[in-house]
Amino acid sequence: MAIEVRIPTILRTYTGGAKSVEGAGDTLSALLTDLDSKYSGLRGRLITEQGGLHRFVNIYVNDEDVRFLGSLDAKLNDGDNVTILPAVAGGAFGFAAAAALLGRSTAPVS
Amino acid sequence: MSRYESLLDAAGDTPLVGLPRLSPAVPEGAPPVRLWAKLEDRNPTGSIKDRAALFMVREAERAGRLRPGDTILEPTSGNTGISLAMVAKLRGYRLVCVMPENVSTERTQLLRMYGAEIIFSPAAGGSNQAVAKAKQIAAEHPDWVMLFQYGNPDNARAHYETTGPELLRDLPTITHFVAGLGTTGTLMGTGRYLREKVPGIEVIAAEPRYGEIVYGLRNIDEGYVPELYDASVLTRRFSVGTQDAVLRTRQLVEVEGIFAGFSSGAILHAALAVAHQAVKEGIRADVAFVIADGGWKYLSTGAYGGTLAEAEEALDGQLWA
Numbered sequence: 001m002a003i004e005v006r007i008p009t010i011l012r013t014y015t016g017g018a019k020s021v022e023g024a025g026d027t028l029s030a031l032l033t034d035l036d037s038k039y040s041g042l043r044g045r046l047i048t049e050q051g052g053l054h055r056f057v058n059i060y061v062n063d064e065d066v067r068f069l070g071s072l073d074a075k076l077n078d079g080d081n082v083t084i085l086p087a088v089a090g091g092a093f094g095f096a097a098a099a100a101l102l103g104r105s106t107a108p109v110s
Numbered sequence: 111m112s113r114y115e116s117l118l119d120a121a122g123d124t125p126l127v128g129l130p131r132l133s134p135a136v137p138e139g140a141p142p143v144r145l146w147a148k149l150e151d152r153n154p155t156g157s158i159k160d161r162a163a164l165f166m167v168r169e170a171e172r173a174g175r176l177r178p179g180d181t182i183l184e185p186t187s188g189n190t191g192i193s194l195a196m197v198a199k200l201r202g203y204r205l206v207c208v209m210p211e212n213v214s215t216e217r218t219q220l221l222r223m224y225g226a227e228i229i230f231s232p233a234a235g236g237s238n239q240a241v242a243k244a245k246q247i248a249a250e251h252p253d254w255v256m257l258f259q260y261g262n263p264d265n266a267r268a269h270y271e272t273t274g275p276e277l278l279r280d281l282p283t284i285t286h287f288v289a290g291l292g293t294t295g296t297l298m299g300t301g302r303y304l305r306e307k308v309p310g311i312e313v314i315a316a317e318p319r320y321g322e323i324v325y326g327l328r329n330i331d332e333g334y335v336p337e338l339y340d341a342s343v344l345t346r347r348f349s350v351g352t353q354d355a356v357l358r359t360r361q362l363v364e365v366e367g368i369f370a371g372f373s374s375g376a377i378l379h380a381a382l383a384v385a386h387q388a389v390k391e392g393i394r395a396d397v398a399f400v401i402a403d404g405g406w407k408y409l410s411t412g413a414y415g416g417t418l419a420e421a422e423e424a425l426d427g428q429l430w431a
Contacts, residue, residue, distance in 0.1 A: 008325050045330060056333025058349070065317075065347035083349065086325050087333040 003031060003076055006083040014042040023082075028059065029072040031082065046084065047072075056087045118200055121160045122272045124152045126280040126398065131365045132382070134389045141394035143385050145378075146281055147368060147401050148273075155189075155196045155220075157403035158273075162295050163193035165268035166257040167201060176255055178202050183247070183254040185209070188217040189403055190259050190293075195224035206254070208244060216407040261337035265295035266302070274303025277398055284308060285388075288381040288399035290373045291315040291347065294339040296400060301343040315347040316380035318355065318373060321426040348383065350376035356413055356421040358382070359405070363414075371403040372413070372425065 006020045015021050021039065025031035036043035046057050052071070053059065059066045060083045066074040076082070114120040129145040136143055150158035170176040181204040184194055191207040198205040205226040209218075221228055229247065248254075259265050273296065277284060287304055289296045294315075301313035352372075359375030362368040381399040388395035405414065413421035 009322055010325070010329060054330060055335065056330050060349045063319075063349050063351070065315075065349065067341060068344065068346045083319075085319070085349070086330055087335050088325060 002078060003080050003082055005031070005035065006081070008085050010086060011042060011045060011084065014039045014045070026076055027072065028061070028066055028074045028076060028082075031076055032072075058085045058087050059083070060085070116200065117154045118164060118197065121153050121164050123276060125149045126277065127368075129366050129368075132361065132378070134382070134385050136389050140389070140392055143388045143395040144397065145381055145385055146396060146398040147362075147366075147378075148277065148398060149368075149401050151370065151401055151404035153193075155192050155224075156406070157189040157193065158296060158400060159189040159193040160196070161268040161272055162259060162265040162293075163190060163197045165264045165271075166259065166262050167194070167197050167203075169264040169267075170255065170257060171201075176203065180204070181206060181251070181254045183208070183251070183256045184259065185244070186259070188407070191226060192217065192220050192224065194257070195221050195226040199225050206247075208247070215410055220407070259293045259295065263338070265293055266299035266338050269296050269299025270303045271299075274300040274307075278304065278307055281396055281398055283394075283396045284311065284398050285395045286312040286314060286381070286384050286397040288314040288316060288377055288384065288397060290377050290400065290402055291317040292373075294336050296402075298338050298340060298343055305343065312345045312384065313343055314380055314384055315344050316373075316377040317347060317349050318376050319349045319351045321352070346380075346384070348380040350379045352425050353418050353422045354379045356418055356425065360414065362401075363405070368401060369405045370401045371405055371408050374401045374403070377402070 002022045003024060004020055005023050007015050007018065012018065021035065023031045023035045023038075025034050032043045032046060046054055046059070048054055053067065061069060061074055061076065062081055063083070066072075069075075126146050126148050129147055133145045134143055153160035167176065167182075176182070179202065182194060182198055183206045184191060185208040186194070188209065191205070191209060195205050195207075197203075205224075206229060207221060207226050208229045208231060211230040211232060218228055231244075277287065277300065284304065285308075287300060289300065291297060297313060297315050304311050305313065355372045355376035357375070358378040359370055359372050362370050362375060362378060368374075377399050381397050385395060385397050388397075408414075411424050413424045415421075416424075
């Protein structure tokens with residue numbers, strides 16, 4: 001069972017520079033475990049120590065946010081497309097400037 | 111009533127129009143599935159951001175944060191800046207915008223025309239430089255006022271008090287609301303209002319998926335979720351790529367005569383997905399979605415003509431929503 005997974009630039013160090021890789025699994029959790037067996041360390045960048053999705057990571061199955069599909073329990077089917085992206089606002093650069101102005105950090109809040 | 115005391119009073123109360131040609135056909139005897147577009151390009155400066163700009167300025171005035179002659183500083187990739195520039199001009203403030211250099215030239219021209227000053231931050235790998243620049247600006251001008259649309263509750267409140275009630279008044283049978291996700295103000299405010307009033311309503315986000323340059327962070331911890339965002343307001347969230355957004359933007363004008371910006375194409379893409387799902391499930395649906403702005407500011411991208419691949423290339427690396 002093959003699922004195509006698109007990897008964002010900042011995580012390609014784990015995939016030898018590959019923009020997209022193939023994995024298998026009937027849930028997102030299983031897929032990430034499978035990917036980690038081939039690209040060691042990748043899973044750890046996406047999942048927190050508490051076992052949830054990292055706040056600044058968005059994962060989409062067929063363009064839909066997995067947080068609304070059961071998160072790590074989201075069901076996957078052969079031929080699905082999975083996209084991993086860092087969370088940025090539309091005006092991300094403007095935001096970075098704003099954060100600096102307000103004296104806030106761009107690091108995780110909460 | 112369509113007479114107003116000033117341009118500021120003419121913001122909001124935009125038309126909601128049916129899209130009979132883009133709405134999916136249903137089998138005979140099946141409940142209707144209809145798409146409705148809320149034409150936010152009919153606001154004074156041509157975008158939905160007029161609502162938020164007006165609310166944020168008025169509330170800052172009321173709270174005593176803004177006084178006549180003050181300077182407003184705002185990071186914006188375009189429409190909010192244009193709205194704020196108009197409001198600032200009419201209310202007697204100076205506006206300085208910090209914006210990325212990869213926005214369309216129409217936006218910067220409009221801002222300057224309304225009297226705003228622009229400080230550019232670099233498009234590529236430059237958030238660190240933008241931060242450095244912003245810090246420098248803040249240190250030099252501690253008296254400037256930032257409304258900060260990403261974290262200002264009055265941004266969402268504008269939609270809770272205006273966009274939401276307008277939608278329910280014009281479409282009491284609404285089942286789905288679809289809008290773009292940027293500052294998240296539109297979805298949070300409108301979504302909260304509709305959820306309180308319409309049991310079972312779906313609130314759907316369409317998030318633009320840009321070219322890689324926009325995601326060029328050094329590490330995940332540089333990511334950002336707007337302070338206004340509350341995932342519990344939404345029921346679904348779609349990521350829409352440039353090609354789908356362009357395709358739908360062209361369909362809007364070709365099929366329904368609505369000339370919109372690319373974020374509205376992305377929103378239509380998500381609206382069509384839920385509409386087609388309703389058809390498949392045989393349920394009635396009145397899907398209202400937002401036309402965030404008109405297409406005028408994006409003509410120079412060239413993405414309204416040529417092949418889809420050419421259009422995608424033209425928009426690559428641009429903040430098209």
